[in-house]
Amino acid sequence: MKGTLLLLALLVTGELGFQTTEACLSFFEAFAGMASGNKALMNLILSKFEPTGQEREAFEKLQECYNGLGLSGKLLDAKVMEAILLSPECRNYYTTDMLDKIKKVLSKLTSM
Template sequence: MKETLLLLALLVTGDLSFQTTEARVPFFKGYSSVVSGKRSWLYKKIQAYYVTAGEKVTFEKFQDCYKEGGLRTIFLEPKIMEAMLVSPECQALHSSEDIRTISDLLSKLLEE
């Protein structure tokens, strides 16, 4: 449920005029900032979307959910996302550059 709400929040907050291929990297940057648990990183990433005060509070709540879930939640989510990215179906739909960029972001998050 939390993951679905996060996805919806990021899609609604982002510029809906993005083409699907253009939205992948910004989505994963936003996702990684939420999962990171670091407010400063979150604020830096979402400021590009000119979020409202209410949307900012929503992102903070999502971030709090990941913090409450503990390390298992924080580290399991990026692994699931990374596994999805390297699936044959994903690779057929996405450019290798997009997949590499997103995988690098998730790997960086796992290192922190």
């Protein structure tokens, strides 16, 4: 599952021609919306990217998988994402401002 999300982020980054740092926040916003379990919130966030019907359907299926994980599974994934962000490699690559924005998005997910 995590590999699928990473692959999706890499494909979107490459396809849309974003720099990695520009796509990073968008990825975490989409991840938080999908992992929240709230379909309306997820669709609101996804609307910024003008997804096709098939893309929305794919995200809905991913969201169903996350809903099946329960709260402990969602929190574990958020902790894994946070550990990646706080790694020395990531902190050297991204600006402090970008890391703060991503932490804010992830904290919203864990507060739900």
